Amino acid sequence: MRVWAVANQKGGVGKTTTAVSMGGLLASRGYRVLLVDLDSQGSMTTYFGYDPDIMAHSTYDLFQHKGKVPADLPTSLVKTTGCENLSLIPASTALAALERQLVGQDGMGLVISKSLAILWEDYDYVLIDSPPILGVLMINALAACEQLLIPVQTEFLAIKGLERMMRTLMMVMKSRSQPLSYTVIPTMFDRRTQASVSSLRTLKNSYGEHIWASAIPVDTRFRDASKAGKPPHLLDPNSRGVSAYESLLKIVLEKGRGVAA
Numbered sequence: 001m002r003v004w005a006v007a008n009q010k011g012g013v014g015k016t017t018t019a020v021s022m023g024g025l026l027a028s029r030g031y032r033v034l035l036v037d038l039d040s041q042g043s044m045t046t047y048f049g050y051d052p053d054i055m056a057h058s059t060y061d062l063f064q065h066k067g068k069v070p071a072d073l074p075t076s077l078v079k080t081t082g083c084e085n086l087s088l089i090p091a092s093t094a095l096a097a098l099e100r101q102l103v104g105q106d107g108m109g110l111v112i113s114k115s116l117a118i119l120w121e122d123y124d125y126v127l128i129d130s131p132p133i134l135g136v137l138m139i140n141a142l143a144a145c146e147q148l149l150i151p152v153q154t155e156f157l158a159i160k161g162l163e164r165m166m167r168t169l170m171m172v173m174k175s176r177s178q179p180l181s182y183t184v185i186p187t188m189f190d191r192r193t194q195a196s197v198s199s200l201r202t203l204k205n206s207y208g209e210h211i212w213a214s215a216i217p218v219d220t221r222f223r224d225a226s227k228a229g230k231p232p233h234l235l236d237p238n239s240r241g242v243s244a245y246e247s248l249l250k251i252v253l254e255k256g257r258g259v260a261a
Contacts, residue, residue, distance in 0.1 A: 001120050002256055005145035007130035007138060009168060010161030014151040014187035016043040017222050017232075019129045021245040022149070022252070024231020027085035031124040034078070036112070037091035038141055039131040040098075045090035048081045049229050058092035062115050063136075067107035074115045075122070083231060087123075099135050112140040134168050142172045147256060148182035154189045154199040154215065162203075181255055182210060185248060189215035212251060216244045 006019045019035060027033045037044040038059055042052025052058070057077055062069055077089045102108050116126055130141040142148065148169070152162045162184070173180055184207045190196045203211055219241030225232040233242045 001116065001123055001126060002147070003116060003126045003128070003145045004147045004149055004252070005128040005130055005141040006149045006151065007128075007141055007165065008150050008152060008161065009132055009134060009138075009165045010152075010158055011041075011132040013153045013158055013161075014185075014216065015039075015132070016047060016129055017226075018149060018151045018185060018187070018216070018245075019044060019127045020047055020225075021222075021232050021242070022249055023086060023125070023127045024083060024233050025242075025245060025249050026125050027083060027231070028233060031085060032122065033086050034119065034123040034126045035081070035086065035088045036116075036126060036128045037089065038095070038112070038137045039091055039129055040093050040095035040137075041131070042091040042093065044088070044129045045092075047226055047229060048079075048088055048090075050079065050088075050090050052090065052092050055090050055092035058090045058094070059112075060092050060094040060098065062111050063098055063102065063108065066105060067111060067114075069111060069114045069118065071118055074118045082229065083234065086231070095131075095137065098137065102136055108136050109139045109143055113144040116144055134164075138168070139172070142169070142180070143176070146178070146181065147252060148180055149185055149252070150182060151185045151187045151216070152203065154186050154196045154203070156195070156199060159199060159202060159206075183252060183255065184211040186212065186215035188218050190218045212248055214244060214247055216248070217241060 006015045023033045023035050045052045079088045081088050128141045130138050152158050217240050221236045221239040225235040
């Protein structure tokens with residue numbers, strides 16, 4: 001099993017689109033893929049037609065056992081997405097109250113790692129969609145993953161948010177026994193605007209080898225795919241957005257082979 005987390009401490013930068021697009025492309029290659037929604041807003045959960053406001057069972061359940069995950073629990077939470085080889089553990093809005101509920105409890109930063117260990121033989125890839133807030137849920141995602149994907153919108157305020165994310169990442173790296181490979185992914189790029197072009201240049205100058213050399217373009221087909229509840233490649237495999245994610249997937253897979261080695 002390979003575990004990737006998609007995270008940034010700013011919302012609206014394309015985290016869910018990235019997780020669903022990458023997960024869908026992996027599934028289309030025949031890999032068994034699990035998507036894990038850790039965001040209380042439940043964008044990924046909603047994407048596949050589930051309502052996070054009324055989910056009876058979700059990732060929230062994993063945190064209700066004082067850091068110990070029952071052996072049968074993770075499997076019981078898995079939902080279908082309607083897409084071959086692609087499964088989902090949904091989120092519920094109850095996750096929003098988790099920080100307050102877990103105050104004073106030790107060992108809660110490894111709940112997702114323990115849950116995925118139970119599912120280790122069932123999936124080839126896991127992609128975790130993280131909340132845009134530093135807290136126990138994001139820490140769980142960063143602790144569980146071996147590769148981190150950091151989408152960042154090509155505009156000034158998103159770049160400032162990325163700086164906060166990098167400080168968090170450096171903090172987490174100090175507590176990990178294994179290094180964490182990460183890739184900064186410029187998103188919502190519009191080459192027609194000076195702001196987008198300038199922001200992309202700033203990102204490339206600031207993050208060097210850790211930034212993907214290309215960018216995910218603005219593409220209305222992403223919105224259409226979300227409305228249809230399908231990964232973008234199933235709606236329009238020839239769209240420019242899907243082509244960009246296919247190129248990104250190739251790079252991330254190559255990085256993964258380096259990590260595995």
